[in-house]
Amino acid sequence: QLQASGGGLAQAGDSLRLSCVLSGRTFSTYDMGWFRQAPGKEREFVARHSRHGVNTWYADSVKGRFTISRDNAKSTVYLQMNSLKPEDTAIYYCAADGPPYAILSSYRDRRHYDYWGTGTQVTVSS
Secondary structure, three states, rough: EEEEEEOOOEEEOEEEEEEEOOOOOOHHHOOEEEEEEOOOOOOEEEEEEEOOOOOOEEOOOOOEEEEEEHHHHHEEEEEOOOOOOOOOOOOEEEEEEEOOOHHHOOOHHHHHHHEEOOOOEEEEOO
């Protein structure tokens, strides 16, 4: 099970850090991702972190502002969000991709993730 936390209210330009803990499974065997869903919109890819090393991928809309990281010892993935904008307002979901792993061209496709966490609301005011 995945449990996300850290959302809340922020003003434009502020920072927030989201956390997501995986329990009951071996965290180090999963690539981890963050997605978000704004009202009336499809759930979209935000970032992904490989299970090994430091390979990361980002949506263009967050590149340079958001950073995904993980701590395998704590079974936790993080999303550091800086320079927040009102358009970042959404429910944020963490997700785990286990074997067989998605190929690079499918990293942004939510159908290739096996487990989903509870969402955490992020609201950014202007």
